[in-house]
Amino acid sequence: MNAIAHDPDLELSDLLTQIAGGDRHAFGRLYDLTASRLFAVTRCMLRRPEMAEEALQEAFVRIWQKAGAYDPGQARPMGWLATIARNQAIDLRRRSAEREVESLDDDDGQTYGIMPEAHFSFEMKRLRDCLAVLPEDRQDMVLLAYYQGWSREELAARFSRPVTTIKTLLRRSLAILRECIDGKL
Amino acid sequence: MASSEDRDGLAAEYVLGTLDDAERRDAEALIVADATFRAGVEAWEKRLSPLALALEPVAVPEQLRARVMTAAVGEVLPNATVIDFPARARRWRSVAIAGWAVAAAATGFVLLNPAALPPSQGRFVAVLEAEGPGPAFIASVDIDRGTISVRPVSATVPEGKSHELWALGGGRDKPQSLGVIAADFRIPSSRLGKIDSVALGDTVFAVSLEPEGGSPTGQPTGPVLFTGKLVATE
Numbered sequence: 001m002n003a004i005a006h007d008p009d010l011e012l013s014d015l016l017t018q019i020a021g022g023d024r025h026a027f028g029r030l031y032d033l034t035a036s037r038l039f040a041v042t043r044c045m046l047r048r049p050e051m052a053e054e055a056l057q058e059a060f061v062r063i064w065q066k067a068g069a070y071d072p073g074q075a076r077p078m079g080w081l082a083t084i085a086r087n088q089a090i091d092l093r094r095r096s097a098e099r100e101v102e103s104l105d106d107d108d109g110q111t112y113g114i115m116p117e118a119h120f121s122f123e124m125k126r127l128r129d130c131l132a133v134l135p136e137d138r139q140d141m142v143l144l145a146y147y148q149g150w151s152r153e154e155l156a157a158r159f160s161r162p163v164t165t166i167k168t169l170l171r172r173s174l175a176i177l178r179e180c181i182d183g184k185l
Numbered sequence: 186m187a188s189s190e191d192r193d194g195l196a197a198e199y200v201l202g203t204l205d206d207a208e209r210r211d212a213e214a215l216i217v218a219d220a221t222f223r224a225g226v227e228a229w230e231k232r233l234s235p236l237a238l239a240l241e242p243v244a245v246p247e248q249l250r251a252r253v254m255t256a257a258v259g260e261v262l263p264n265a266t267v268i269d270f271p272a273r274a275r276r277w278r279s280v281a282i283a284g285w286a287v288a289a290a291a292t293g294f295v296l297l298n299p300a301a302l303p304p305s306q307g308r309f310v311a312v313l314e315a316e317g318p319g320p321a322f323i324a325s326v327d328i329d330r331g332t333i334s335v336r337p338v339s340a341t342v343p344e345g346k347s348h349e350l351w352a353l354g355g356g357r358d359k360p361q362s363l364g365v366i367a368a369d370f371r372i373p374s375s376r377l378g379k380i381d382s383v384a385l386g387d388t389v390f391a392v393s394l395e396p397e398g399g400s401p402t403g404q405p406t407g408p409v410l411f412t413g414k415l416v417a418t419e
Contacts, residue, residue, distance in 0.1 A: 024258050031250060036242035043243050053246065057253050064257035074227060079234035086237060090202045094209075113241035124235035145203045146236050152203050167203075174197040174229075175190075181232050 008033075012077035013070075020068035027064055034078070035060075038085040040113075045089035045149040055092045059085040093149045130180035138173040141166070196225035200233055211336060214310035214323045217416055311390045311413035321411045322366070324350070324390050326374055333363065333377065335370040340392075340411070349395045351405060352377055355388035365399040366392065388415045 012033065018026035035056065042055035062084050070080055120128065131139050137159060144150040144158075152170070156163045198204050199212040215222040313322040321340035326333050335350060342348050350370070351360040355377075363376055377388070393400070394407035 024254075027258060028250075028254065031253060035245045035250070035253075037238070037240070039245045040240035040243040041237050044240065049246075053249055056245070057249065057256050060253045061257040075231060075234075078238055079231065082234050082237040083230045086202070094206065114239050115241050120239060121235055124239045127232070127235045142201065143236070145201045146233060147240075149202050152205070155203070167198075170198060170201065170203055171194040174194065174201065178193070178197070178229075178232065 009076055009078070012081075013072050016067045016070045016077060019064060020070075027060075030063070031060060034081055037078070038081060041082055041085045042089040044147050045086065046093055051092060051096065052089070055089040056085065058092070059088040062088065090149055126181060127177075130177050133176060133180055134173050138169060141170060142173055142177075145170070192222060193225050196222060197229050199226055200229035207336065210310075210325060211323050211338070213418060214312055214325065215320070217310065217418060218312040218413075219320070309385050309388075309415040309417050311415045313390055313392055313411040313413035320413075322392060322413075324413065324415075326377070326385060326415065328374060328385075331374045333372050333374050335366055337366070337368075343394070345397050346407075347395050347397050347399055348392050348410070349399050349405070351391045351393065353389045353391060355384040355386075360391070360405055362400065362403060363390075365395070385415050386417060389413070390415065 012030065015026045015030045015033075019030060038059060039052065039056050042059065043049070043052040046052040046055055059081075063081060066084070070077065074080075075083075117125075117128075131142065134142070141150075141155050141159065144155065150158075152163050152166045155161075155166045155170075159166065161169070195204070195208065195212055195215075199209065199216075204212060212222075212226075216226055217223075309326040309328075311324045312320040313324060314320045320338050322335050322337055324333065324335045340348065348366040350363040350366050352363055353360050361378075364370070364372060377385070390413050391405075391409050392411040393405040393409045395405070396407075400406050
């Protein structure tokens with residue numbers, strides 16, 4: 001009888017170690033386990049599906065190259081992978097003319113889905129509680145920037161505030177979030 | 186970026202994704218060159234990544250898997266060395282101390298360590314600093330775009346003086362002036378002479394304090410205030 005509980009973090013960490021050693025099968029397995037979650041990240045940042053796919057592809061190329069740099073003591077594997085996917089999406093969004101093509105109105109219908117609260121991780125529940133401390137428009141600014149890659153300029157247009165004010169509001173909001181999240185550790 | 190609070194704000198906005206392009210490049214340079222900043226970024230990634238992980242998975246088109254495998258594994262030899270840029274930046278940072286003699290010695294240090302040569306890369310950055318906290322300038326060399334740009338981070342120039350940028354090492358027998366640093370400093374990378382990644386990886390940037398308008402002799406006449414080694418970014 002196998003009494004060892006299945007630990008997804010442990011499996012992903014092991015796969016990253018194997019990938020760092022050049023194990024292609026481990027890489028395929030990692031793709032199968034994580035691609036749909038990482039695609040969710042690039043898909044809400046890049047509304048055009050072909051660009052979201054390109055970002056995902058670039059993310060996996062980076063994961064293959066950088067797996068050896070993953071430090072289990074520093075970050076959980078899924079967070080580390082999501083960060084790589086997000087950074088690729090941000091870069092691609094900036095390189096492309098998508099911001100010009102995309103009218104702000106199109107962004108009103110948010111296509112990304114958040115999982116039911118019952119499935120939230122402990123960290124996500126804490127983050128949700130801390131976000132709730134912020135005024136509603138600040139919550140929206142943080143979430144639009146994080147999920148959809150909105151720039152300060154885009155936020156300024158949407159919230160009818162000068163760009164410099166948006167920067168100040170973002171930094172203050174983030175400082176409050178930091179206090180709240182770290183304080184609850 | 187004078188206070189640590191500003192720097193944490195920069196790290197936070199880097200992770201949030203709201204920095205403008207120039208600030209984002211600064212942040213990327215700091216991640217490579219500054220362990221404290223890098224730790225700040227990692228802490229912010231940890232704070233905010235639960236949001237990304239709370240997304241409902243989205244089905245990936247089936248043909249993408251084969252494309253990803255080809256793009257990732259197909260191009261990379263199984264035994265390819267993964268280069269740890271931060272580790273190298275730390276090593277180089279330790280030799281980037283003010284002073285011509287030390288800068289020259291730093292160049293020698295790298296020449297004696299062929300393993301430290303960077304791979305062929307299109308972009309290099311140098312974080313120029315003196316003793317003390319925080320960088321003064323961030324310089325970047327973008328071979329693809331053919332530009333060198335320098336952004337002051339915390340440096341202020343005294344009345345009646347100028348900051349002049351110099352390139353050392355990389356096959357040069359004496360410091361080469363790249364000009365007086367103005368507010369929006371951007372020059373063609375061809376000014377560095379032959380552009381190849383090996384020579385760039387051996388190049389140290391330095392800033393000296395000169396009479397207004399720059400050195401009258403073509404060589405540094407004032408004290409060297411800040412130095413930084415060019416480091417290949419990924």
